Amino acid sequence: MAVSVRQVEDEALHVIKTDRHPEDEILRKDRLPHIWCPGCGIGVAVTAYIEALKRSDIPREQHVVVSGIGCTGRVAGYVNLDSYHTTHGRAIPFATGLAIANPELEVTVFSGDGDLFAIGGNHIIHAARRNVDLNVICVNNFNYGMTGGQFGPTTPEEAKTTTTPYGNVEDGFNLPYLAAASGAVYVARWTSLHFRPLRDAILRAFQKRGLTFIEVVSPCPTSFGRPNELGEGLDEMEWYRLSCVIDHDADLREIGLSMRKDSHIVVGNFVDVERPEFLERYERVIQRAQGQRSAAQEVGPESKRDQAQAQGGAA
Amino acid sequence: MRKLLAPEGVDREAVLAGEHFMTGDDACAEGAIAAGCRFYAGYPITPSSEIAERMAKRLPQVGGVYIQMEDELASMAAIIGASCAGAKAMTATSGPGFSLMQENIGLAFMMEAPCVVVDVQRGGPSTGLPTLLGQSDMMQARFGSHGDYAVIAYAPASPQEMFDLTVKAFNMAERFRTPVLVMADELVGHMSERVVIDPDKIEIERRPRPEAKPAEGARILPFGANGRGENGVPPMPLAGEGYRVHFTGLTHDERGYPQIDPETQERMIRRKIRKIWDHRDEIVEYEEVELDDAPIVLVAYGSTARAALRALRLARERGLRVGMLRLITAWPFPGRKVEELKDRELIVPEVNAGQMAREVERWARKPVHRVNRLGGAPIAPEEILQKIEEVA
Amino acid sequence: MRQEIRLGGFGGQGIMLAGFILGRAAILAGKHATMTQSYGPEIRGARVAADVVLDDHPIDYPKVIRPDIAVMLFQEAYDYYCRDVARVLVYDEDLVRLDKKHLEQEGLQIYPIRAHRIAEELGKRVVTNIVSLGALAVLTNVLPVEAIEEAVLRSVPPKALELNREAFQRGLEHGRTLVEARVA
Numbered sequence: 001m002a003v004s005v006r007q008v009e010d011e012a013l014h015v016i017k018t019d020r021h022p023e024d025e026i027l028r029k030d031r032l033p034h035i036w037c038p039g040c041g042i043g044v045a046v047t048a049y050i051e052a053l054k055r056s057d058i059p060r061e062q063h064v065v066v067s068g069i070g071c072t073g074r075v076a077g078y079v080n081l082d083s084y085h086t087t088h089g090r091a092i093p094f095a096t097g098l099a100i101a102n103p104e105l106e107v108t109v110f111s112g113d114g115d116l117f118a119i120g121g122n123h124i125i126h127a128a129r130r131n132v133d134l135n136v137i138c139v140n141n142f143n144y145g146m147t148g149g150q151f152g153p154t155t156p157e158e159a160k161t162t163t164t165p166y167g168n169v170e171d172g173f174n175l176p177y178l179a180a181a182s183g184a185v186y187v188a189r190w191t192s193l194h195f196r197p198l199r200d201a202i203l204r205a206f207q208k209r210g211l212t213f214i215e216v217v218s219p220c221p222t223s224f225g226r227p228n229e230l231g232e233g234l235d236e237m238e239w240y241r242l243s244c245v246i247d248h249d250a251d252l253r254e255i256g257l258s259m260r261k262d263s264h265i266v267v268g269n270f271v272d273v274e275r276p277e278f279l280e281r282y283e284r285v286i287q288r289a290q291g292q293r294s295a296a297q298e299v300g301p302e303s304k305r306d307q308a309q310a311q312g313g314a315a
Numbered sequence: 316m317r318k319l320l321a322p323e324g325v326d327r328e329a330v331l332a333g334e335h336f337m338t339g340d341d342a343c344a345e346g347a348i349a350a351g352c353r354f355y356a357g358y359p360i361t362p363s364s365e366i367a368e369r370m371a372k373r374l375p376q377v378g379g380v381y382i383q384m385e386d387e388l389a390s391m392a393a394i395i396g397a398s399c400a401g402a403k404a405m406t407a408t409s410g411p412g413f414s415l416m417q418e419n420i421g422l423a424f425m426m427e428a429p430c431v432v433v434d435v436q437r438g439g440p441s442t443g444l445p446t447l448l449g450q451s452d453m454m455q456a457r458f459g460s461h462g463d464y465a466v467i468a469y470a471p472a473s474p475q476e477m478f479d480l481t482v483k484a485f486n487m488a489e490r491f492r493t494p495v496l497v498m499a500d501e502l503v504g505h506m507s508e509r510v511v512i513d514p515d516k517i518e519i520e521r522r523p524r525p526e527a528k529p530a531e532g533a534r535i536l537p538f539g540a541n542g543r544g545e546n547g548v549p550p551m552p553l554a555g556e557g558y559r560v561h562f563t564g565l566t567h568d569e570r571g572y573p574q575i576d577p578e579t580q581e582r583m584i585r586r587k588i589r590k591i592w593d594h595r596d597e598i599v600e601y602e603e604v605e606l607d608d609a610p611i612v613l614v615a616y617g618s619t620a621r622a623a624l625r626a627l628r629l630a631r632e633r634g635l636r637v638g639m640l641r642l643i644t645a646w647p648f649p650g651r652k653v654e655e656l657k658d659r660e661l662i663v664p665e666v667n668a669g670q671m672a673r674e675v676e677r678w679a680r681k682p683v684h685r686v687n688r689l690g691g692a693p694i695a696p697e698e699i700l701q702k703i704e705e706v707a
Numbered sequence: 708m709r710q711e712i713r714l715g716g717f718g719g720q721g722i723m724l725a726g727f728i729l730g731r732a733a734i735l736a737g738k739h740a741t742m743t744q745s746y747g748p749e750i751r752g753a754r755v756a757a758d759v760v761l762d763d764h765p766i767d768y769p770k771v772i773r774p775d776i777a778v779m780l781f782q783e784a785y786d787y788y789c790r791d792v793a794r795v796l797v798y799d800e801d802l803v804r805l806d807k808k809h810l811e812q813e814g815l816q817i818y819p820i821r822a823h824r825i826a827e828e829l830g831k832r833v834v835t836n837i838v839s840l841g842a843l844a845v846l847t848n849v850l851p852v853e854a855i856e857e858a859v860l861r862s863v864p865p866k867a868l869e870l871n872r873e874a875f876q877r878g879l880e881h882g883r884t885l886v887e888a889r890v891a
Contacts, residue, residue, distance in 0.1 A: 061557035090388060093388070093393045101319040
């Protein structure tokens with residue numbers, strides 16, 4: 001159905017006139033205002049998540065958010081859902097426990113690039129490998145914002161941060177490539193400018209069984225944008241508008257980010273494949289174990305397996 | 316797809332009833348199964364790996380899940396997550412892995428998430444003596460995580476106690492909504508002995524749960540201790556029940572919301588500590604052996620208590636009146652009992668440089684006699700006997 | 708009465724299983740038992756010892772202090788784990804050469820057995836341990852023969868049951884022959 005410009009404007013005015021925020025129901029109003037800086041992209045990612053959640057047919061109480069530490073780590077504190085704000089780097093294994101202990105839950109890990117790929121880097125590759133049913137949303141702002149703008153695992157070479165005052169000598173991770181190589185069944189990258197595609201990607205992630213990964217490229221004007229000539233939040237969003245290239249079939253090896261103004265940001269829904277999720281496969285283990293259960297009632301010298309096996313294997 | 320919710324009572328089908336000859340590690344795993352543990356996340360490490368191996372075999376038989384994580388950081392985080400979804404969850408490790416778990420043991424304390432961590436101690440520091448006995452994580456058990464907290468830690472001295480105290484560890488974890496440690500050692504973990512498992516004698520406790528149903532707008536206080544007094548244990552809502560809870564490692568108020576100020580820190584951290592400390596008389600356990608007439612008392616725990624018991628018998632044969640106080644809980648420490656013994660000569664044998672001896676001295680308010688080995692072999696009864704003769 | 712038994716051999720010989728079977732037999736016979744183990748630096752192919760303590764009462768110290776009985780099936784294990792044995796020394800004469808000090812030790816009963824050779828005759832070297840247990844059962848009376856046999860049968864996989872039953876029987880016969888030879 002066609003919607004007139006007038007209608008859109010009316011709705012916008014209505015929103016502005018009311019003291020209700022459209023996402024009030026899913027936000028912990030009593031926790032607001034939030035701590036994020038003006039121009040930060042985390043809020044857009046949260047709104048996209050909430051809009052996706054509203055459109056998903058999974059009951060609200062089954063949605064759980066798990067965060068680590070950092071600016072994005074605070075997401076868990078603002079959503080009015082069962083939410084867990086864990087230790088630095090450990091959101092994914094914590095979420096793994098939740099998701100396995102209650103497979104009805106739709107568990108989303110919301111965290112930053114540092115939390116997920118530096119201190120927690122080992123966990124995401126293994127969670128993807130074993131294909132636990134988790135949605136991982138990584139807000140990538142290329143630095144440790146909360147602690148004052150130190151460089152992190154996605155900071156591009158030559159970028160200036162408080163701990164790379166002469167320019168970064170390391171390369172940043174190419175997150176979609178890493179997630180795909182580790183086995184994620186769904187991999188997408190959007191920016192905080194791409195609200196609707198991001199919302200739809202999250203909705204798709206809810207539908208997938210297994211580990212999904214969505215990178216949200218986001219401005220951090222306070223700590224990253226200004227020292228790296230990307231300007232304020234709006235300036236960076238404007239640059240996204242000019243430089244982003246949508247290419248769902250991109251060669252993931254080629255889509256690392258330099259965040260230089262003369263570069264492009266390739267965005268898209270890159271990977272959408274099927275692979276049995278961890279618990280689906282573990283069900284096989286349970287079936288086999290229960291088939292053999294009677295034999296196991298007799299306790300053998302389990303820990304001295306070499307002897308027992310040698311004895312049996314030889315017969 | 317099944318939820319791993321903790322069973323209400325004893326799941327008799329799952330319990331390996333009978334009389335067995337079994338290693339301590341296997342008995343520990345069987346204790347966990349009997350207590351209703353249905354989620355194990357761990358990373359193999361000698362001398363605890365046999366617990367993982369047995370859980371990998373047994374859990375799927377009873378509809379549970381064994382998951383081998385990428386490291387101990389992940390293992391500890393995963394069992395807290397599983398606990399928040401309602402499962403009884405456990406991990407087992409040894410010294411190096413125990414060190415890696417410490418940060419998240421603090422998280423479990425902060426989130427008041429029941430879970431059980433087993434440390435089958437070996438010689439340290441660092442990689443130390445991977446296959447050989449140690450008891451040198453006793454202070455790490457108490458103080459290993461940063462910040463102020465209280466902990467419950469058991470010290471089993473036999474495979475039977477590996478079973479019994481693992482069951483109890485789950486019960487205490489559930490009752491007090493807190494992580495509980497089982498501080499085993501290589502000798503107790505690897506030795507085999509008679510283990511009697513009687514489902515009729517197993518008691519199961521479950522964490523306090525909110526009475527009010529989740530309703531739109533209605534809120535419960537998952538960290539508020541409502542209904543159980545100021546120092547009580549608050550009811551624990553589970554993920555997915557609709558309470559829309561927030562759990563955080565940040566200092567938080569009764570709702571669970573971060574509240575970064577000194578008043579909340581005092582109020583909330585003190586309550587979390589006191590819920591254990593105020594109930595220490597119900598938690599603390601020890602065994603007294605021929606204490607009444609004994610001017611010399613051995614204070615021992617874990618496998619070393621068995622060498623001490625033999626030394627005690629040898630000493631009695633020689634006419635020396637020796638008794639023993641065997642710690643069953645290392646933490647909370649049975650301080651009042653030790654205080655009662657302050658006029659006796661106290662000998663503390665342990666396979667470390669003198670860790671629990673410091674705590675004994677703190678309560679006895681005087682120096683104690685020590686028998687120490689730094690790991691690798693148990694203390695021989697003769698060594699303890701020699702000290703008894705020196706002291707006598 | 709406390710009795711300490713040390714079984715020594717090399718990794719893969721089934722020493723740990725033999726120790727476990729003895730412990731289990733004790734439980735079946737209503738006694739108390741502990742089993743502990745020692746490995747060399749390598750887990751396989753090196754010397755190992757299974758230490759079993761038996762008693763009518765609950766056992767305090769679970770480790771062997773001075774073995775009353777030693778069963779040695781490998782030279783290196785004998786050299787390392789069998790410096791001191793009190794009462795009975797059973798050894799595989801094809802695999803172990805005894806130390807002079809043991810030959811001269813007063814009151815030490817020494818039984819050379821051929822467990823390894825009998826196991827080879829049965830076609831499976833892996834049952835050396837079970838043959839030895841059969842011999843040990845006859846030579847020492849530490850536990851009722853029926854309890855040990857029952858423990859053997861409960862501790863081996865079903866498909867290896869007959870082989871192990873036969874190995875145990877051959878061990879018993881071997882033991883009886885040795886006792887008769889000694890009496891004669």
